[in-house]
Amino acid sequence: DAKTTQPTSMDCAEGRAANLPCNHSTISGNEYVYWYRQIHSQGPQYIIHGLKNNETNEMASLIITEDRKSSTLILPHATLRDTAVYYCIVYNTDKLIFGTGTRLQVFP
Amino acid sequence: GAVVSQHPSWVICKSGTSVKIECRSLDFQATTMFWYRQFPKQSLMLMATSNEGSKATYEQGVEKDKFLINHASLTLSTLTVTSAHPEDSSFYICSAGPGPGPYEQYFGPGTRLTVT
Numbered sequence: 421d422a423k424t425t426q427p428t429s430m431d432c433a434e435g436r437a438a439n440l441p442c443n444h445s446t447i448s449g450n451e452y453v454y455w456y457r458q459i460h461s462q463g464p465q466y467i468i469h470g471l472k473n474n475e476t477n478e479m480a481s482l483i484i485t486e487d488r489k490s491s492t493l494i495l496p497h498a499t500l501r502d503t504a505v506y507y508c509i510v511y512n513t514d515k516l517i518f519g520t521g522t523r524l525q526v527f528p
Numbered sequence: 529g530a531v532v533s534q535h536p537s538w539v540i541c542k543s544g545t546s547v548k549i550e551c552r553s554l555d556f557q558a559t560t561m562f563w564y565r566q567f568p569k570q571s572l573m574l575m576a577t578s579n580e581g582s583k584a585t586y587e588q589g590v591e592k593d594k595f596l597i598n599h600a601s602l603t604l605s606t607l608t609v610t611s612a613h614p615e616d617s618s619f620y621i622c623s624a625g626p627g628p629g630p631y632e633q634y635f636g637p638g639t640r641l642t643v644t
Contacts, residue, residue, distance in 0.1 A: 454632070456635075458572075461619070461638070461640075462637060462638065463532075463534075463621050463623070463635030463636050463637050463638050464572065464621070464623075464635045465635070466632040466633065466634065466635075469632060507571075514560055514577070515562065515574060515577065516562070516574070516623070516633055517574060518564075518571045518572040518573075518574075519571060520571050521571060
């Protein structure tokens with residue numbers, strides 16, 4: 421499975437958009453981009469996934485570049501409850517392999 | 529989304545004893561479940577893939593005789609930590625999904641194991 425690179429940490433003001441980048445330059449054509457988050461001492465929570473097209477759901481939007489080598493997760497109006505570690509994962513098998521993720525801190 | 533439960537949510541045991549952790553998919557059937565371990569301030573590490581009706585597949589470096597996995601039904605997988613030692617103290621998390629991959633997986637709330 422392709423490896424991903426994410427910033428270690430980011431800050432975001434409450435009410436503003438949080439844009440979390442992810443590089444996956446070695447992604448292959450049949451690998452999906454998945455995003456999960458983990459709030460402290462809880463199990464990870466699925467957010468969104470995509471293959472080529474941009475995706476949006478009630479939680480977030482996923483923007484994938486045309487060459488698919490990078491993507492951005494957008495939380496349109498961050499709240500304090502969005503403080504968590506966000507994981508970007510690319511895979512096409514049944515296994516999710518977690519990297520180190522981005523620790524997002526939303527402040528008042 | 530789908531719900532995955534774990535029991536117990538936390539457990540304390542003495543060194544040398546065995547501990548069983550249950551993972552259940554509550555509103556869907558899962559032929560495959562996954563077990564992860566997470567140490568403080570670290571990411572999740574995949575331990576093994578639990579397959580209903582067959583042997584589990586363990587990741588490299590994970591002792592299969594120490595971490596026994598049983599996937600007896602389409603909604604239940606168990607992880608037994610045998611002869612636990614303090615270094616086995618960790619946060620154990622399971623996940624499952626409703627279909628063949630790639631698909632979103634749903635994670636349990638985790639079980640915190642402390643071995644004294």
